[in-house]
Amino acid sequence: MKRQIAELGEDKVVRRIIKSLPAAANLRVGPGDDCAVVGKTGDRSWQLLKTDCVIESVHFTRDADPKRVGWKALCRAISDIAAMGGTPAFALVTIALPRDLALSWLDGFYAGIRRAARRYGVAIAGGETARTPGPIFINVALTGEVEPRHCVLRSGGKPGDAIYVTGRLGGSLAGRHLDFTPRLTEASWLVRNFLPHAMMDLSDGLGTDLPRLAEASSCGFQFDRKAIPRNTGRSTDQAIGDGEDYELLLAVDPSLQTRLERAWRRKFPRLPLTCVGELIQPSRTRKPNTVRGFDHFAPAQ
Amino acid sequence: MKRQIAELGEDKVVRRIIKSLPAAANLRVGPGDDCAVVGKTGDRSWQLLKTDCVIESVHFTRDADPKRVGWKALCRAISDIAAMGGTPAFALVTIALPRDLALSWLDGFYAGIRRAARRYGVAIAGGETARTPGPIFINVALTGEVEPRHCVLRSGGKPGDAIYVTGRLGGSLAGRHLDFTPRLTEASWLVRNFLPHAMMDLSDGLGTDLPRLAEASSCGFQFDRKAIPRNTGRSTDQAIGDGEDYELLLAVDPSLQTRLERAWRRKFPRLPLTCVGELIQPSRTRKPNTVRGFDHFAPAQ
Numbered sequence: 001m002k003r004q005i006a007e008l009g010e011d012k013v014v015r016r017i018i019k020s021l022p023a024a025a026n027l028r029v030g031p032g033d034d035c036a037v038v039g040k041t042g043d044r045s046w047q048l049l050k051t052d053c054v055i056e057s058v059h060f061t062r063d064a065d066p067k068r069v070g071w072k073a074l075c076r077a078i079s080d081i082a083a084m085g086g087t088p089a090f091a092l093v094t095i096a097l098p099r100d101l102a103l104s105w106l107d108g109f110y111a112g113i114r115r116a117a118r119r120y121g122v123a124i125a126g127g128e129t130a131r132t133p134g135p136i137f138i139n140v141a142l143t144g145e146v147e148p149r150h151c152v153l154r155s156g157g158k159p160g161d162a163i164y165v166t167g168r169l170g171g172s173l174a175g176r177h178l179d180f181t182p183r184l185t186e187a188s189w190l191v192r193n194f195l196p197h198a199m200m201d202l203s204d205g206l207g208t209d210l211p212r213l214a215e216a217s218s219c220g221f222q223f224d225r226k227a228i229p230r231n232t233g234r235s236t237d238q239a240i241g242d243g244e245d246y247e248l249l250l251a252v253d254p255s256l257q258t259r260l261e262r263a264w265r266r267k268f269p270r271l272p273l274t275c276v277g278e279l280i281q282p283s284r285t286r287k288p289n290t291v292r293g294f295d296h297f298a299p300a301q
Numbered sequence: 302m303k304r305q306i307a308e309l310g311e312d313k314v315v316r317r318i319i320k321s322l323p324a325a326a327n328l329r330v331g332p333g334d335d336c337a338v339v340g341k342t343g344d345r346s347w348q349l350l351k352t353d354c355v356i357e358s359v360h361f362t363r364d365a366d367p368k369r370v371g372w373k374a375l376c377r378a379i380s381d382i383a384a385m386g387g388t389p390a391f392a393l394v395t396i397a398l399p400r401d402l403a404l405s406w407l408d409g410f411y412a413g414i415r416r417a418a419r420r421y422g423v424a425i426a427g428g429e430t431a432r433t434p435g436p437i438f439i440n441v442a443l444t445g446e447v448e449p450r451h452c453v454l455r456s457g458g459k460p461g462d463a464i465y466v467t468g469r470l471g472g473s474l475a476g477r478h479l480d481f482t483p484r485l486t487e488a489s490w491l492v493r494n495f496l497p498h499a500m501m502d503l504s505d506g507l508g509t510d511l512p513r514l515a516e517a518s519s520c521g522f523q524f525d526r527k528a529i530p531r532n533t534g535r536s537t538d539q540a541i542g543d544g545e546d547y548e549l550l551l552a553v554d555p556s557l558q559t560r561l562e563r564a565w566r567r568k569f570p571r572l573p574l575t576c577v578g579e580l581i582q583p584s585r586t587r588k589p590n591t592v593r594g595f596d597h598f599a600p601a602q
Binding site: 002003004005006007008010013014016017020021022024025026027030031032033035036038049050051052053055057058089090092093094096097098099100101102103104106107110111114117118123124125126127128129130131132133134135137139141143 | 303304305306307308309311314315317318321322323325326327328331332333334336337339350351352353354356358359391393394395397398399400401402403404405407408411412415418419424425426427428429430431432433434435436438440442444
């Protein structure tokens with residue numbers, strides 16, 4: 001019998017794709033991190049490259065405010081550039097539209113794109129429109145810049161590193177997934193002042209993304225369920241599994257913890273920064289929980 | 302009554318989007334040309350940025366060889382980089398997959414992507430996979446490099462310029478649209494030896510793309526129907542209207558014609574380069590024909 005996409009989890013699908021791709025000159029980081037990194041040793045800055053899509057009835061519904069959909073489409077990619085320690089630059093927006101879509105939807109969508117672009121200093125460099133017989137499909141490709149010494153990967157974590165998350169987690173589907181704040185200012189401050197060993201943004205939920213960061217860093221991890229910062233009215237399971245938080249997940253040298261926490265409270269008094277666990281030697285890993293984050297290809301439950 | 306996307310043609314939809322976008326520093330060419338161009342005066346090279354999508358049942362069918370779909374997805378974007386006089390560099394591939402898709406399809410698709418990447422010197426820098434309840438959706442974002450003096454836009458044509466097309470047109474849907482050759486070598490040779498005033502690739506058909514080039518150049522145009530080079534068994538109407546030829550359309554200073562034609566025959570003996578008309582003063586434009594090229598949003602006929 002033929003194997004189908006749904007039988008493999010998302011990570012396995014991605015690994016299957018990555019395995020077959022050849023390496024390339026100047027490509028410092030290829031598929032598998034939040035962004036690709038292009039540049040040479042000695043360059044003053046490296047380029048970050050990111051592509052990301054949102055699909056009607058997967059990431060938003062037709063009745064959602066198109067302005068918020070536009071905001072989300074661009075801010076998801078900005079969040080990935082931020083998580084590498086970078087600054088976003090130029091965006092290309094592809095949008096595939098059903099023929100019966102109202103023109104006002106398109107206008108609203110671009111109003112949201114423009115709003116996010118202005119807020120975070122992104123220039124819309126180009127795009128592509130097509131019709132589709134299926135759901136509305138949006139792809140955003142985004143370039144960014146990062147100073148080599150500020151470039152943070154998923155893979156730099158070390159056993160003993162303290163694991164932090166920004167903000168509060170869980171319940172994003174109630175609406176926050178459409179107007180979250182990408183942590184660009186916070187990430188930029190972090191890499192300049194407390195260079196994390198590893199960092200990524202939380203898109204699929206702590207329960208999926210923490211194991212990814214740990215694995216990329218060849219570490220295990222342990223974490224304290226009770227420590228996880230939850231949004232009002234959300235359970236710990238929701239905070240671990242809901243996804244689309246777009247908060248930062250970072251691994252920091254334990255010697256920096258006290259200074260980091262104090263400086264953060266002064267700089268960002270309204271946004272919590274919470275230590276939720278630590279990276280450990282790989283053999284001692286235990287699965288965080290039966291609760292999993294979002295997996296695009298997991299069998300329906 | 303609400304206006305729908307289908308009421309506006311593709312060009313009007315794009316114009317509506319472009320109008321509302323702010324200008325940006327270093328963005329030399331924004332939406333509306335084959336690629337965006339980023340760079341500063343005095344830079345040794347500028348960056349080209351392109352995004353392009355192919356959608357199941359619009360650009361290919363499920364029963365098409367996935368290897369050829371992968372080839373097409375990447376080569377469409379390469380064709381746009383070529384048409385600016387540039388060289389492709391890094392690609393980001395987004396693919397949205399239905400749950401019931403066979404894994405062998407994904408493997409075949411990436412085999413096609415790799416083949417095109419190797420052939421044209423493209424590095425796959427990253428990507429994104431998602432599931433979709435709709436048709437297979439693929440987006441390719443591609444960066445490229447171009448020497449400033451070799452960068453050719455759509456908008457540089459002048460009245461009196463000779464209009465040329467490479468290759469033969471029409472009938473691409475019979476299969477060639479899945480394994481066409483992007484004219485990277487030819488475009489690179491052209492910009493180095495006979496710098497065209499304007500150039501673009503033919504994706505929507507001569508009947509749609511020639512008026513676009515003329516309009517971007519603030520020119521009218523006239524052309525000779527009988528001169529249009531046709532693929533075997535194709536009518537002139539098909540050569541004008543079918544689309545997906547991925548040949549080059551260029552406007553050349555008339556003083557270069559004799560030398561260009563002779564040098565081309567020596568360099569590319571197996572690929573025709575045909576003069577099909579000329580750019581003229583804008584007031585004298587006449588519509589090429591009632592036959593139109595492909596318009597993504599035109600009402601169904």
